[in-house]
Amino acid sequence: MFGHDYEPIPGLPAPLPAGEAILWQGRPDWRALARGALHTRAIAVYFGLLLAWGVASRFAEGEQAGETAIAMLELCGMGVLAISLLTMFAWLSARTTMYTITARRVVLRIGIALPVTIQIPFSKIESANVKAAADGSGDISLALGPDQHIAYLVLWPHARPWRFRHPEPTLRGLANAREVAPILGRALAAASEHTVSARSTAIRVDPAPKAAQPGSGAPMSVVA
Numbered sequence: 001m002f003g004h005d006y007e008p009i010p011g012l013p014a015p016l017p018a019g020e021a022i023l024w025q026g027r028p029d030w031r032a033l034a035r036g037a038l039h040t041r042a043i044a045v046y047f048g049l050l051l052a053w054g055v056a057s058r059f060a061e062g063e064q065a066g067e068t069a070i071a072m073l074e075l076c077g078m079g080v081l082a083i084s085l086l087t088m089f090a091w092l093s094a095r096t097t098m099y100t101i102t103a104r105r106v107v108l109r110i111g112i113a114l115p116v117t118i119q120i121p122f123s124k125i126e127s128a129n130v131k132a133a134a135d136g137s138g139d140i141s142l143a144l145g146p147d148q149h150i151a152y153l154v155l156w157p158h159a160r161p162w163r164f165r166h167p168e169p170t171l172r173g174l175a176n177a178r179e180v181a182p183i184l185g186r187a188l189a190a191a192s193e194h195t196v197s198a199r200s201t202a203i204r205v206d207p208a209p210k211a212a213q214p215g216s217g218a219p220m221s222v223v224a
Contacts, residue, residue, distance in 0.1 A: 011098030
C-alpha cells in the first residue's frame with residue numbers, strides 16, 4: 001500500500017477545479033526507465049568488458065583455470081547484483097510514479113520513500129522536447145522559465161540528463177511517447193491563448209497524500 005492510495009484522484013493531490021479536465025495519465029515503463037535513466041545496458045556492457053579483460057589478462061599471466069573461473073564468477077556476481085538493484089529501483093519508481101496532463105498543467109507524482117507531487121502550470125513551460133526511439137517509446141522534457149527552478153535531486157530520475165543548472169522535469173520511459181507528445185503539444189497551444197490569468201501561478205512541489213492519522217496537520221507546500 002502506498003501513500004497515494006488516498007489521493008482523491010490517482011496522481012493528483014486534490015480534486016480538479018471546475019473546467020479542468022484530464023487529457024492523459026500514465027506511468028513510465030520500468031524497462032525503458034531502467035535502460036534510459038539507470039543505464040542498465042551500459043553497465044552490463046561494462047561488466048562484460050571487465051570480464052573479457054580479466055580472463056585474457058589472467059591467462060596471459062599463466063594463472064590456473066580454476067582460479068580464473070572463481071575470480072570471474074565473483075565479478076559476474078557483482079555485475080548481476082548491480083543490475084538487479086537498478087532494475088528493482090526502476091520497477092519501484094515506475095510503480096510509484098504517475099504522470100498527468102490536464103488542460104492547464106502537467107503533474108508529476110514521483111518518489112518512492114519520500115513521494116512528492118510537482119505541479120507545473122503551462123504558463124511556466126517555455127518548451128517541450130521529445131526524445132523518442134524507433135518503437136515510439138521515449139522521454140518528454142519540459143524546459144521551464146528562468147525564474148522557475150526545481151532541484152535536480154528532487155526530480156531524479158524524472159529529469160533530463162545533464163541539465164543540472166536548469167533542471168528540466170521529464171516524463172521518462174514512456175512506452176508511447178510519440179502518442180503523448182501531440183496531446184501535450186495541443187494542450188500547450190490551446191493554453192497559450194489564456195496565459196494572462198495564469199502568469200501568477202507558480203510551480204508547486206507538494207508531499208503526496210498519506211493515510212490520515214489522528215492529529216496530523218496540513219501538508220507542507222513548497223513554492224518554486
